[in-house]
Amino acid sequence: MEEIRRAAEAYYENLSDVKKRDARFSFNEILDKNGDGKINLDEYVEYLKKDNNTVLPSLFTALDKDGNGSLDFKETIVLYYIMQSGRALFCKCCDTFLADVYFSCFQCFCLDESHSTYDLCCDCYGGKRFTHHDDAIFWDNYTLLSQSRSLALEAPEQKRRELLEKIATIVQVTGLVVGCATIASSSGCSIL
Known part of the structure; x- marks a missing residue:
């Protein structure tokens, strides 16, 4: 979790001053319903x-x-980063945050048309505490990323261009979502 926390802090530090103010406003006005400067489990839910x-x-x-049963602003920035980056992944077996x-599962990651993945924590995978299709090939997330990049680079030039265009579209849409996410709640968007 510490790596995600560091990435979230770096992401936040690179936001414009306007987006940082919007983030603080969203935290205070949208999430912290009782105004105590913290988000408790009920407000989170x-x-x-x-x-x-x-x-x-x-x-x-x-x-x-800090284990105090509530989230301060800095801890909530991590939640925002997780939601925006797609890092809100949970073990399909034990529901632990990954x-x-x-x-x-490589096949689910690369070949499943429904964009569904089958992800497992190290304990559930190592302890074989899951059931999945018989021919499943599992890779850790770093190997999967590396192998996916290698496969993309090995693709014929036209296929590679199509892939890069799709990635560019995703990045552009994500940028729009992140931009929308920092607009005041009156427009229907919020940072957190």
Whole structure:
């Protein structure tokens, strides 16, 4: 979790001053309903449920770095980063938040048309505490990223261009979402 926390802090530090002010406003006005400067578990659950997001207590626990049962602004920035970056992954077996190295089914990651992945924590994968299709090949997330890049680079030039265009579209849409996410809540968007 510490690596994700560091990435989130770096991401936040590179936001414009306007986006940082919007983030603080969203924290104070949208999430911190009782105005105590912290987000408790009830406020966290209420916020995630309003947009039909999955609510798992293991993420709240992982975010609560100091273990005081609430999230301060800095801890909430990590939640925002996780949601925006797509890092909100949970073990399909035990529902643990996947903060570090985890294993993914290669076929589900690369070939599943539904964009669904089958991800497992090291304990569930190593302990064979899961059931999945018989021919499943699992790779850790770092190997999967490296191998995916290698496969993309080995593709014929036209296919590689198509892939890069898709990635550019995803990056552009993500930029729009992140930009929208920092607009005041009156427009229907929020940072957190």
